[in-house]
Amino acid sequence: MEIKIQTENDGVVGYFAGRLDTPASLQASKDIQPLLEQADKTIILDFSDLEYISSSGLRILLTLRKEASRKGGEVVIRGIREEIRQVFLMTGFYNLFVIQG
Amino acid sequence: MPQKENNKRFRNLFARRGLLILISAAVMLELTAVLQYYYSRKGLREEAINRAESELALCEAQISDVMDQVETAVRNDLWAVRKVLAYPDSLYSLTQRMLEYNPVIYGSAVAMIENYYPSKGRLYSPYSFRDSSGIHSIDLGTETYDYPTQEWFTEALTHPDGYWSEPYYDEGGGEMLMTTFSMPLYDKKGRTVAVLTADMSLEWLTELVGNVKVYPSAFSILVSRSGQMMVAPAETLVMQTNILDVAARAAMDSTEGRSFAQAMLAGEEGSRVIRRGDLVDHVFFSPLERTGWSMAIVIPEEEIYGKVKRLGLVVAILQLLGLVLLVFIIRNTAVSFLRLQDVEQRKDMMESELKIASGIQMSMLPKTFPHFPERCDLDMYGVIIPAKEVGGDLYDFFIRDDRLFFCIGDVSGKGVPASLVMAVTRSLFRTVSGHEGNPDRILATMNDSMTEMNESNMFVTCFIGIMDLGSGVVRYSNAGHNAPLVLGKEGVRMLDVHPNVPLGVLEGMRFTTQEMILSEGESLFLYTDGLTEAENAENQLYGETRLLEATAHLTGFSAKEQVDKVEVSVREHVADAPQSDDLTILNIKYMGRPKTLTERHLILHNDIQQIPQLADFVETIASESGMDQAMAMQVNLALEEAVTNVIMYAYPAGTDGLVDVEATLRVGEVEFLISDSGCPFDPTSRDEVDTSLSAEERPIGGLGVHLVRRIMDEVSYSRVDDRNMLRLIKKLSA
Numbered sequence: 075m076e077i078k079i080q081t082e083n084d085g086v087v088g089y090f091a092g093r094l095d096t097p098a099s100l101q102a103s104k105d106i107q108p109l110l111e112q113a114d115k116t117i118i119l120d121f122s123d124l125e126y127i128s129s130s131g132l133r134i135l136l137t138l139r140k141e142a143s144r145k146g147g148e149v150v151i152r153g154i155r156e157e158i159r160q161v162f163l164m165t166g167f168y169n170l171f172v173i174q175g
Numbered sequence: 176m177p178q179k180e181n182n183k184r185f186r187n188l189f190a191r192r193g194l195l196i197l198i199s200a201a202v203m204l205e206l207t208a209v210l211q212y213y214y215s216r217k218g219l220r221e222e223a224i225n226r227a228e229s230e231l232a233l234c235e236a237q238i239s240d241v242m243d244q245v246e247t248a249v250r251n252d253l254w255a256v257r258k259v260l261a262y263p264d265s266l267y268s269l270t271q272r273m274l275e276y277n278p279v280i281y282g283s284a285v286a287m288i289e290n291y292y293p294s295k296g297r298l299y300s301p302y303s304f305r306d307s308s309g310i311h312s313i314d315l316g317t318e319t320y321d322y323p324t325q326e327w328f329t330e331a332l333t334h335p336d337g338y339w340s341e342p343y344y345d346e347g348g349g350e351m352l353m354t355t356f357s358m359p360l361y362d363k364k365g366r367t368v369a370v371l372t373a374d375m376s377l378e379w380l381t382e383l384v385g386n387v388k389v390y391p392s393a394f395s396i397l398v399s400r401s402g403q404m405m406v407a408p409a410e411t412l413v414m415q416t417n418i419l420d421v422a423a424r425a426a427m428d429s430t431e432g433r434s435f436a437q438a439m440l441a442g443e444e445g446s447r448v449i450r451r452g453d454l455v456d457h458v459f460f461s462p463l464e465r466t467g468w469s470m471a472i473v474i475p476e477e478e479i480y481g482k483v484k485r486l487g488l489v490v491a492i493l494q495l496l497g498l499v500l501l502v503f504i505i506r507n508t509a510v511s512f513l514r515l516q517d518v519e520q521r522k523d524m525m526e527s528e529l530k531i532a533s534g535i536q537m538s539m540l541p542k543t544f545p546h547f548p549e550r551c552d553l554d555m556y557g558v559i560i561p562a563k564e565v566g567g568d569l570y571d572f573f574i575r576d577d578r579l580f581f582c583i584g585d586v587s588g589k590g591v592p593a594s595l596v597m598a599v600t601r602s603l604f605r606t607v608s609g610h611e612g613n614p615d616r617i618l619a620t621m622n623d624s625m626t627e628m629n630e631s632n633m634f635v636t637c638f639i640g641i642m643d644l645g646s647g648v649v650r651y652s653n654a655g656h657n658a659p660l661v662l663g664k665e666g667v668r669m670l671d672v673h674p675n676v677p678l679g680v681l682e683g684m685r686f687t688t689q690e691m692i693l694s695e696g697e698s699l700f701l702y703t704d705g706l707t708e709a710e711n712a713e714n715q716l717y718g719e720t721r722l723l724e725a726t727a728h729l730t731g732f733s734a735k736e737q738v739d740k741v742e743v744s745v746r747e748h749v750a751d752a753p754q755s756d757d758l759t760i761l762n763i764k765y766m767g768r769p770k771t772l773t774e775r776h777l778i779l780h781n782d783i784q785q786i787p788q789l790a791d792f793v794e795t796i797a798s799e800s801g802m803d804q805a806m807a808m809q810v811n812l813a814l815e816e817a818v819t820n821v822i823m824y825a826y827p828a829g830t831d832g833l834v835d836v837e838a839t840l841r842v843g844e845v846e847f848l849i850s851d852s853g854c855p856f857d858p859t860s861r862d863e864v865d866t867s868l869s870a871e872e873r874p875i876g877g878l879g880v881h882l883v884r885r886i887m888d889e890v891s892y893s894r895v896d897d898r899n900m901l902r903l904i905k906k907l908s909a
Contacts (some may be wrong), residue, residue: 077895093790094290094813095786095787095790096783096786096815096819097783097784097786100783126663126808126811126812127812128815128816128819128879129811129816129878129879129882132878133875133876133878135728136870136875137875137885139870140870140871143870143871156805157804157805157809160805161809161812161882162716163218164866164881164882164885165864165866165878165881166864166866166867166868166873166880170869170870170873
């Protein structure tokens with residue numbers, strides 16, 4: 075699991091790659107700290123390389139989403155794979171984020 | 176609305192019926208009235224005729240009697256006169272004696288023919304008469320009274336048996352209406368020598384006839400041979416008028432009037448109906464013997480029929496009152512009938528609504544079989560044959576977490592109340608077993624709810640079972656219901672059950688749970704006592720013995736066939752006897768699990784870092800089962816969530832524990848059994864996550880179990896031998 079955070083023209087982009095399972099979530103929750111700090115802006119999460127996500131991974135996303143709405147920012151997800159999209163649908167997360175592509 | 180409509184229709188119908196009754200009653204009353212009137216009239220008419228005729232006859236007899244006296248007196252006198260003919264002066268004393276002996280005779284004369292006694296001159300007629308001062312005698316034969324020319328004299332000459340003169344006014348003597356009977360006297364040679372007379376006053380006659388009062392306003396008429404009115408309703412008519420003139424008068428000028436007058440004069444006897452303007456008179460007349468006079472009695476019709484008219488009026492009024500009363504009664508009856516009907520209708524409506532309600536409940540019971548067509552481990556069949564009256568039998572079942580929850584019950588009593596209690600029982604079973612997995616506690620909770628609201632003291636016998644579909648283990652609890660049968664390979668046996676107490680009897684009752692294993696191919700045959708107590712015409716119960724015989728060799732048959740065969744057996748026993756109670760059967764045949772293809776086993780420590788190993792394990796199974804990428808990922812996710820839960824919650828922090836994962840690949844499904852020896856933890860008991868909530872409202876936890884449920888086809892938890900057992904099944908699409 076790898077999370078890379080870059081500031082681009084569109085805003086802050088978090089690139090998620092690999093499996094965001096329970097063990098990975100422990101590290102991931104630390105890795106997204108910079109994103110939480112910039113939650114007043116538009117945060118883009120790029121899931122193009124995210125292969126897997128468990129409920130602990132979803133919880134991290136929910137934390138981020140809550141922080142953004144508290145600070146007046148926005149969380150946009152792009153490049154989501156079909157398998158992940160199914161999980162989002164099953165959990166109702168699909169409606170919590172702006173999903174592109 | 177339809178009830179109102181009905182009422183209206185009924186009201187119309189009733190109004191029509193009422194009207195019909197009224198009309199028939201009126202017609203009948205009128206008919207009776209007419210008949211009565213007719214017969215009364217007839218009777219009265221006959222009575223009037225009788226009275227008139229008898230009065231006429233009586234009068235005639237009286238008159239005849241008097242006249243007889245007179246005639247006899249004169250006849251007797253003939254002989255005396257003949258004896259003293261030689262002594263003309265002695266004739267005076269004879270006439271005097273005549274008066275003395277006969278008070279009815281007013282005057283009497285012996286009128287000699289002309290020149291009989293040369294010494295007495297041409298006319299000699301000694302005559303005695305009476306007045307207020309006594310009897311006086313004179314000689315009628317004066318120059319002023321030429322008696323040989325008088326009617327009484329001349330007529331007597333030609334009437335050897337005597338002659339009654341026309342009535343006349345005796346102007347010289349009593350100033351009264353008189354008639355004279357005269358008879359000729361012959362000498363030995365047969366020559367007429369004298370005429371003997373007796374005058375008779377008609378005062379008594381007019382009085383007699385005038386007093387004939389058949390009816391108060393009836394009157395009599397007496398006319399002479401020539402039609403002279405001797406007795407008439409008006410004094411002025413007497414002797415002044417002829418009956419023919421009266422009959423010719425305008426008011427009476429009618430055929431009947433003239434015919435009546437002529438008939439009287441002709442001496443006929445009979446009756447006539449004479450119209451005088453609006454008035455109608457009934458006239459009865461009869462001639463008097465000897466004289467040729469005729470008497471008539473006139474009775475105004477009003478007099479005859481007045482009574483019946485008055486009676487008719489009274490009857491009519493009474494009938495009218497009767498009709499009014501009838502209307503009143505009919506109306507009242509109709510109103511009370513309608514009210515009664517209203518109540519009945521309302522009752523019927525309520526009853527039918529309740530029936531519909533219980534019907535709906537019945538229809539909600541699972542009735543389509545096979546009910547779980549996708550399952551190959553279960554073959555079920557159930558049937559409720561309701562008796563005529565709605566009853567209180569029920570059965571129900573559903574699958575939760577790979578466990579079959581089922582129940583069968585029988586509410587005491589029959590009818591709508593029983594069916595309502597049945598509905599309540601069924602919904603309680605659903606509600607309670609939705610979150611409770613122990614049969615005894617399900618029964619206890621149901622019992623408490625039912626005793627709390629059981630005001631009608633109804634109770635329910637109930638048997639509840641929970642079968643683990645993976646193992647065939649059935650945990651069951653009984654509340655006073657009859658023991659189910661187990662149709663096993665070694666034959667049929669009755670399941671050992673603790674009777675306990677029916678539901679709804681006592682609050683706070685505790686029930687016991689028992690356990691049995693249903694092997695592959697065995698059936699659990701549940702039924703209500705409507706089966707064993709089915710009666711034939713001789714009141715013999717079907718009974719357990721017959722049931723055990725009928726089910727003895729049914730292992731090879733499907734659940735439906737087994738039930739059908741029992742039904743046939745019951746029908747044969749009962750034959751034509753009416754079904755007295757609901758008959759309910761629920762048959763559960765366990766088919767066992769499909770054939771196992773592969774089994775894999777993984778043991779993990781309670782460490783999150785072991786999750787990748789689980790992922791590899793699942794990946795292997797997934798590829799062996801031929802799942803596609805997406806499904807494999809989802810199954811992986813479900814397993815990770817389930818195992819993570821165990822790692823996080825089953826063991827207290829810091830303690831070491833193991834998590835067993837057994838994967839079984841069968842035809843059409845993969846089963847994962849996750850077990851651990853940690854503290855009891857049932858993930859399936861957690862509330863469902865509300866996925867429709869907004870980000871702000873969404874709780875952080877609960878997602879894992881939600882995903883497991885969403886991804887897996889069956890999720891069931893059980894705690895066996897101090898181990899948490901979570902069974903997950905994923906169906907494989909063909």
